[in-house]
Amino acid sequence: MTSRATAERLDRADPLARTRASFDIPPGVVYLDGNSLGALPRGVPRALDRTVRQWRDHLIKGWTDDGWLDAPTRTGDRVGRLLGAAPGQTVAGDSTSVQLFNALVTAARLRPERTVLLYDADGFPTDRYLASSVARLLGLELRPCRMGDMRAALEAYGQEVAVVLGAPVDFRTGELFDIAAITARAHRAGAVTVWDLCHAAGALPLSLDADGVDLAVGCGYKFLSGGPGAPAYLYVARRHRAAADQPLTGWLGHAAPFAMAAGYRPAEDMSRFRIGAPPMLSLSALDAALDVFDGVSVEDIRAKNTALGRFFIECFDEHLAGLGFGLVTPRAAERRSSQVTLSHPHASELMDGLAARGVLGDVRPPALLRFGFNSLYVSYTDIHHAVTVLAGLAAPDRHRPARTDAARRLIGETHVVQ
Numbered sequence: 001m002t003s004r005a006t007a008e009r010l011d012r013a014d015p016l017a018r019t020r021a022s023f024d025i026p027p028g029v030v031y032l033d034g035n036s037l038g039a040l041p042r043g044v045p046r047a048l049d050r051t052v053r054q055w056r057d058h059l060i061k062g063w064t065d066d067g068w069l070d071a072p073t074r075t076g077d078r079v080g081r082l083l084g085a086a087p088g089q090t091v092a093g094d095s096t097s098v099q100l101f102n103a104l105v106t107a108a109r110l111r112p113e114r115t116v117l118l119y120d121a122d123g124f125p126t127d128r129y130l131a132s133s134v135a136r137l138l139g140l141e142l143r144p145c146r147m148g149d150m151r152a153a154l155e156a157y158g159q160e161v162a163v164v165l166g167a168p169v170d171f172r173t174g175e176l177f178d179i180a181a182i183t184a185r186a187h188r189a190g191a192v193t194v195w196d197l198c199h200a201a202g203a204l205p206l207s208l209d210a211d212g213v214d215l216a217v218g219c220g221y222k223f224l225s226g227g228p229g230a231p232a233y234l235y236v237a238r239r240h241r242a243a244a245d246q247p248l249t250g251w252l253g254h255a256a257p258f259a260m261a262a263g264y265r266p267a268e269d270m271s272r273f274r275i276g277a278p279p280m281l282s283l284s285a286l287d288a289a290l291d292v293f294d295g296v297s298v299e300d301i302r303a304k305n306t307a308l309g310r311f312f313i314e315c316f317d318e319h320l321a322g323l324g325f326g327l328v329t330p331r332a333a334e335r336r337s338s339q340v341t342l343s344h345p346h347a348s349e350l351m352d353g354l355a356a357r358g359v360l361g362d363v364r365p366p367a368l369l370r371f372g373f374n375s376l377y378v379s380y381t382d383i384h385h386a387v388t389v390l391a392g393l394a395a396p397d398r399h400r401p402a403r404t405d406a407a408r409r410l411i412g413e414t415h416v417v418q
């Protein structure tokens with residue numbers, strides 16, 4: 001059953017329905033792209049305003065009196081809770097790309113005698129580009145490998161592998177991979193793992209400590225809703241910290257930054273990974289965004305995005321099958337993350353048509369339509385609406401749904417009302 005009434009019934013029974021009020025989503029917009037840029041949490045403007053006032057009133061003293069210097073580790077620990085990481089192992093700041101560079105070189109330096117960097121061949125571009133650069137920098141041999149083949153690769157030549165780089169979620173298809181199992185296999189071969197959690201944190205239960213993960217990175221602007229260009233995060237397992245020789249030895253990673261010493265001596269604690277001056281405006285936005293996760297369990301978030309995905313697929317079967325679409329995401333709940341990806345030869349035109357009607361998702365090459373479900377603000381009614389609008393656009397002889405006022409505002413069309 002995929003009627004609007006069913007969607008409304010599911011929304012009424014949804015234990016997370018209340019968290020939608022914590023987000024400021026324009027009326028009339030169905031937002032299914034929170035896996036690319038999370039929606040605005042209502043607490044963020046207030047938090048930004050507070051930091052601006054601290055800056056105005058306390059000037060340089062803000063670094064100490066307002067706790068700015070410790071913000072990377074303080075906010076990092078709050079992200080760590082969502083990663084299954086005990087305090088003192090996560091730092092927030094910089095972009096995922098920068099954190100990934102720092103993590104990859106740090107990981108490779110933990111295995112100086114080894115020669116291979118094994119990485120996810122279908123990974124996000126920044127991961128592949130940085131893997132390539134780090135391999136050139138350190139003289140490592142790059143070996144691309146699909147996530148599904150990682151364990152077999154480690155079986156075959158694991159003794160040569162210094163670092164494994166991959167992700168629990170395929171950013172295009174939403175397919176899920178078992179990073180605990182790959183980590184265990186990598187450790188048996190003596191390799192170190194670096195996981196990119198951009199599409200996982202805030203959407204899926206993670207247990208980095210329990211899984212024995214070595215290093216991980218991820219971004220603050222997707223499911224964490226920290227805002228455009230929000231600080232990313234780096235996790236380094238406590239057992240590696242003392243030996244971790246990071247390439248980005250910024251002054252704020254020093255044990256005594258204000259001693260301005262001649263030589264670098266890394267801090268003993270996680271502030272060793274702070275690099276430079278914390279981006280306080282964006283860190284305060286991310287920190288406020290994390291408030292929404294307080295009192296919400298990641299298991300409930302996962303239960304809901306699993307159910308939203310199932311409902312989307314049921315709607316797909318009923319309304320979209322036969323209109324040229326393919327379902328790219330695996331059907332089985334345990335193999336699918338918090339998004340559903342469809343293929344269609346006219347993916348771009350269809351997504352433009354959806355946007356013009358207030359439904360936002362995104363398109364990824366070659367011809368994929370991607371719909372992300374942030375459990376904190378996406379409803380079953382949103383999904384029903386998105387799929388029926390999409391069906392109307394794809395069926396040439398059906399009535400095409402009209403552009404809404406909200407959509408006109410969104411795409412910047414002037415709408416003159418007489």
Ligand SMILES: *Cc1c(COP(=O)(O)O)cnc(C)c1O
Nearest residue numbers: 095096097124126171196198219
């Ligand atoms: C979004 C995303 C990134 C983004 O990197 P930034 O440097 O923070 O822009 C990196 N990796 C993956 C897997 C992503 O999905």
